[in-house]
Amino acid sequence: xxxxxxxxxxxxxxxxxxxxxxxxxxxxxxxxxxxxxxxxxxxxxxxxxxxxxxxxxxxxxxxxxxxxxxxxxxxxxxxxxxxxxxxxxxxxxxxxxxxxxxxxxxxxxxxxxxxxxxxxxxxxxxxxxxxxxxxxxxxxxxxxxxxxxxxxxxxxxxxxxxxxxxxxxxxxxxxxxxxxxxxxxxxxxxxxxxxxxxxxxxxxxxxxxxxxxxxxxxxxxxxxxxxxxxxxxxxxxxxxxxxxxxxxxxxxxxxxxxxxxxxxxxxxxxxxxxxxxxxxxxxxxxxxxxxxxxxxxxxxxxxxxx
Amino acid sequence: xxxxxxxxxxxxxxxxxxxxxxxxxxxxxxxxxxxxxxxxxxxxxxxxxxxxxxxxxxxxxxxxxxxxxxxxxxxxxxxxxxxxxxxxxxxxxxxxxxxxxxxxxxxxxxxxxxxxxxxxxxxxxxxxxxxxxxxxxxxxxxxxxxxxxxxxxxxxxxxxxxxxxxxxxxxxxxxxxxxxxxxxxxxxxxxxxxxxxxxxxxxxxxxxxxxxxxxxxxxxxxxxxxxxxxxxxxxxxxxxxxxxxxxxxxxxxxxxxxxxxxxxxxxxxxxxxxxxxxxxxxxxxxxxxxxxxxxxxxxxxxxxxxxxxxxxxxxxxxxxxxxxxxxxxxxxxxxxxxxxxxx
Amino acid sequence: xxxxxxxxxxxxxxxxxxxxxxxxxxxxxxxxxxxxxxxxxxxxxxxxxxxxxxxxxxxxxxxxxxxxxxxxxxxxxxxxxxxxxxxxxxxxxxxxxxxxxxxxxxxxxxxxxxxxxxxxxxxxxxxxxxxxxxxxxxxxxxxxxxxxxxxxxxxxxxxxxxxxxxxxxxxxxxxxxxxxxxxxxxxxxxxxxxxxxxxxxxxxxxxxxxxxxxxxxxxxxxxxxxxxxxxxxxxxxxxxxxxxxxxxxxxxxxxxxxxxxxxxxxxxxxxxxxxxxxxxxxxxxxxxxxxxxxxxxxxxxxxxxxxxx
Numbered sequence: 036x037x038x039x040x041x042x043x044x045x046x047x048x049x050x051x052x053x054x055x056x057x058x059x060x061x062x063x064x065x066x067x068x069x070x071x072x073x074x075x076x077x078x079x080x081x082x083x084x085x086x087x088x089x090x091x092x093x094x095x096x097x098x099x100x101x102x103x104x105x106x107x108x109x110x111x112x113x114x115x116x117x118x119x120x121x122x123x124x125x126x127x128x129x130x131x132x133x134x135x136x137x138x139x140x141x142x143x144x145x146x147x148x149x150x151x152x153x154x155x156x157x158x159x160x161x162x163x164x165x166x167x168x169x170x171x172x173x174x175x176x177x178x179x180x181x182x183x184x185x186x187x188x189x190x191x192x193x194x195x196x197x198x199x200x201x202x203x204x205x206x207x208x209x210x211x212x213x214x215x216x217x218x219x220x221x222x223x224x225x226x227x228x229x230x231x232x233x234x235x236x237x238x239x240x241x242x243x244x245x246x247x248x249x250x251x252x253x254x255x256x257x258x259x260x261x262x263x264x265x266x267x268x269x270x271x272x273x274x275x276x277x278x279x280x281x282x283x284x285x286x287x288x289x290x291x292x293x294x295x296x297x298x299x300x301x302x303x304x305x306x307x308x309x310x311x312x313x314x315x316x317x318x319x320x321x322x323x324x325x326x327x328x329x330x331x332x333x334x335x336x337x338x339x340x341x
Numbered sequence: 342x343x344x345x346x347x348x349x350x351x352x353x354x355x356x357x358x359x360x361x362x363x364x365x366x367x368x369x370x371x372x373x374x375x376x377x378x379x380x381x382x383x384x385x386x387x388x389x390x391x392x393x394x395x396x397x398x399x400x401x402x403x404x405x406x407x408x409x410x411x412x413x414x415x416x417x418x419x420x421x422x423x424x425x426x427x428x429x430x431x432x433x434x435x436x437x438x439x440x441x442x443x444x445x446x447x448x449x450x451x452x453x454x455x456x457x458x459x460x461x462x463x464x465x466x467x468x469x470x471x472x473x474x475x476x477x478x479x480x481x482x483x484x485x486x487x488x489x490x491x492x493x494x495x496x497x498x499x500x501x502x503x504x505x506x507x508x509x510x511x512x513x514x515x516x517x518x519x520x521x522x523x524x525x526x527x528x529x530x531x532x533x534x535x536x537x538x539x540x541x542x543x544x545x546x547x548x549x550x551x552x553x554x555x556x557x558x559x560x561x562x563x564x565x566x567x568x569x570x571x572x573x574x575x576x577x578x579x580x581x582x583x584x585x586x587x588x589x590x591x592x593x594x595x596x597x598x599x600x601x602x603x604x605x606x607x608x609x610x611x612x613x614x615x616x617x618x619x620x621x622x623x624x625x626x627x628x629x630x631x632x633x634x635x636x637x638x639x640x641x642x643x644x645x646x647x648x649x650x651x652x653x654x655x656x657x658x659x660x661x662x663x664x665x666x667x668x669x670x671x672x673x674x675x676x677x678x679x680x681x682x683x684x
Numbered sequence: 685x686x687x688x689x690x691x692x693x694x695x696x697x698x699x700x701x702x703x704x705x706x707x708x709x710x711x712x713x714x715x716x717x718x719x720x721x722x723x724x725x726x727x728x729x730x731x732x733x734x735x736x737x738x739x740x741x742x743x744x745x746x747x748x749x750x751x752x753x754x755x756x757x758x759x760x761x762x763x764x765x766x767x768x769x770x771x772x773x774x775x776x777x778x779x780x781x782x783x784x785x786x787x788x789x790x791x792x793x794x795x796x797x798x799x800x801x802x803x804x805x806x807x808x809x810x811x812x813x814x815x816x817x818x819x820x821x822x823x824x825x826x827x828x829x830x831x832x833x834x835x836x837x838x839x840x841x842x843x844x845x846x847x848x849x850x851x852x853x854x855x856x857x858x859x860x861x862x863x864x865x866x867x868x869x870x871x872x873x874x875x876x877x878x879x880x881x882x883x884x885x886x887x888x889x890x891x892x893x894x895x896x897x898x899x900x901x902x903x904x905x906x907x908x909x910x911x912x913x914x915x916x917x918x919x920x921x922x923x924x925x926x927x928x929x930x931x932x933x934x935x936x937x938x939x940x941x942x943x944x945x946x947x948x949x950x951x952x953x954x955x956x957x958x959x960x961x962x963x964x965x966x967x968x969x970x971x972x973x974x975x976x977x978x979x980x981x982x983x984x985x986x987x988x989x990x991x992x993x
Contacts, residue, residue: 142651143649147645314478314482315482318475329460329464349833524831527827537775543738547824
């Protein structure tokens with residue numbers, strides 16, 4: 036029983052990170068109908084930036100609240116800029132081309148980042164995993180029974196940050212002018228443009244927002260796993276995408292639920308069978324979902340306009 | 342000549358030509374190895390082009406199907422190593438077994454293609470990309486977790502029964518299949534799906550069925566390519582069939598021009614030989630120490646270069662080298678053309 | 685009296701709360717030439733999409749040749765004899781004119797499992813039957829092998845398909861464009877090519893979605909003649925969506941008028957033209973204003989107006 040509870044807690048902790056990354060996929064898919072393959076790699080770059088800042092600040096084991104905040108903000112801001120550049124120079128020129136062109140571009144960017152970062156010259160980190168400094172010193176936050184169930188402080192903190200970011204996003208999408216414009220663009224960007232909505236700016240902002248979230252998620256991931264390496268973006272990103280599809284791509288609450296669900300399923304498979312099957316779980320799950328409910332849990336397959 | 346035989350004429354010619362080549366060049370180990378690598382990549386590129394180019398879907402997990410073929414065929418050959426078919430000379434028996442394992446590898450990959458393709462190809466959109474990528478990962482995880490497949494170490498000791506003839510005959514077959522599909526009502530339906538799925542469906546084309554069949558054929562040949570591969574390299578391990586390999590094939594198809602069979606061939610040959618040539622060049626130039634490190638650099642830098650190549654191609658020349666045309670469409674007018682499938 | 689080929693009864697569809705069409709009734713028989721009109725957004729194209737299976741109706745029933753086709757995929761409905769064109773031309777742009785038509789010309793070889801048997805299985809199962817789908821797939825695989833082996837039967841069939849496609853191009857006056865890419869054809873010819881392509885599927889009912897859009901007056905006149913000729917030559921039932929009132933009134937024997945997804949009038953052109961509801965909805969102020977015509981002081985006066993040139 037306590038085993039179960041512990042897995043539940045770990046699963047939720049992992050799931051929140053998937054959920055944050057999934058939000059970026061879902062938002063970009065919502066406005067552009069594009070699977071931004073490079074999204075996971077943006078997360079990876081953000082994590083390495085955070086790592087760089089932490090190194091500069093000289094963190095090994097202890098850190099101040101302001102320092103942690105600085106790490107998050109620096110990584111998120113840098114990734115927002117990166118998202119902007121990516122959209123402006125790679126995707127915008129292709130917006131009216133067949134969707135396949137943008138998809139290939141996205142795959143190309145993803146591949147360039149994840150393998151470019153494995154090179155070891157200049158500032159590039161190289162392929163070897165790095166240890167991310169423990170910017171939040173691990174402490175048991177809650178111990179139940181005879182250490183049967185342990186909740187760590189970083190699990191609570193990352194859950195709190197994740198929920199906070201999601202609430203902000205939800206408010207942004209459904210309560211602000213920007214959110215309304217975003218939903219209009221997502222519905223039909225040509226009509227939205229005719230209605231005087233600055234479509235280019237909305238799409239750029241969506242990319243920036245998604246990228247910043249990814250950077251935040253990346254650092255949370257690093258706090259959890261501590262080892263970071265250039266290929267992490269590919270794997271975490273893909274799983275997050277699977278989470279987005281499970282929830283119904285284009286659907287904000289769906290991405291969160293999908294992320295949590297995937298985190299839990301993975302954790303239970305790893306807990307009750309073997310950790311080496313972890314990477315196969317997500318995709319097996321994806322194929323099942325596509326077979327049974329192709330629109331995801333909360334979405335539906337939209338009929339194409341004829 | 343009986344009419345039913347006419348369709349097989351090119352096959353007979355190919356057998357004759359390849360047999361001669363085998364006799365002339367078959368004893369040069371390095372050449373055969375290089376030609377085999379090139380051949381396997383051509384098979385992969387041409388078969389992927391049937392899905393990504395002609396049908397307009399996007400699979401990025403071709404290495405996964407190659408792995409299925411390689412492990413199926415390799416394991417079978419390994420198990421049959423000491424078995425000989427009674428009444429046949431050893432060489433012939435080996436080759437028959439080799440053929441059988443190739444077909445088994447192709448069939449296994451085709452079945453996987455069906456299982457993966459059916460759920461994802463029912464949907465419009467880009468799901469196939471994700472699902473095929475996921476499939477590649479699942480295969481990798483399965484192989485790494487199962488003792489029969491040698492886990493991360495891989496399989497070694499597979500009989501090296503492949504030959505120049507075998508590889509290039511398969512190359513010939515996949516090209517013939519691709520050309521005949523293009524020239525038939527099926528090829529036209531695939532192009533129609535690529536151009537406008539809604540209209541194709543309204544004109545009576547069972548789009549899901551066609552997509553799945555194209556995908557199954559493509560997977561079959563990826564499996565055959567894997568089977569061939571397993572029979573001329575000393576060892577197969579999960580490292581040979583990673584996402585990188587899949588992307589390499591995608592780059593070949595995109596560079597050659599989505600939909601152009603000859604484009605895929607040309608790109609596959611260039612992208613296989615160029616890194617090899619650079620590596621050899623650096624090894625020759627730089628002496629032992631520096632040369633080796635430079636050669637490793639070539640290997641490392643190849644991958645980001647592929648990524649950049651994809652992005653630049655999409656921005657500058659999305660149709661690739663040849664677009665949907667074939668090499669002979671670009672020849673001067675006075676040269677007689679090959680029979681064109683699409684008018 | 686000829687049998688009813690296409691029949692829609694009380695068909696409706698909701699798009700997330702918006703009822704785009706409701707209570708739609710329609711019958712098309714062999715030899716019919718019917719019209720479907722209505723202002724923009726009235727649900728005309730939605731009706732076409734429902735009939736051809738692009739959308740699945742949320743209410744009502746659609747029958748094609750007596751078979752219920754609700755929820756069937758569009759290609760199966762097409763195989764029952766229903767073909768269409770598209771409002772916003774959807775040709776296969778990089779294929780030649782000939783190939784566009786050849787895609788639609790289905791193979792007519794004798795398959796492993798006869799088509800009638802598959803159709804009967806589907807009918808008995810009330811739509812989808814796994815066995816029927818399996819037989820269909822097997823038929824197709826056999827077909828692929830014939831193409832790969834280039835069997836004599838296959839080659840004959842290809843020639844037959846090409847001959848038929850050429851014939852259809854000739855009927856539509858497009859023979860001179862045979863080998864040109866569809867996207868390079870002028871607009872009017874693209875519309876005609878769409879019709880040729882639809883005819884390639886050997887339809888019994890043809891749905892034309894604004895076939896005259898973008899054509900000049902002379903082309904339109906030719907098209908009117910052509911549509912009548914097609915009906916007789918191929919013994920079709922035809923349903924036309926058209927904005928050009930002159931064309932609709934000129935060729936259709938029966939007109940259905942939609943407004944906001946509801947059928948507001950139906951009948952012979954003269955009757956429809958004088959129906960006050962139609963005048964209010966369709967020929968009302970906004971319509972006339974939109975077409976640059978003087979808006980009459982009160983709607984009742986517009987009865988005498990000749991609808992849009």
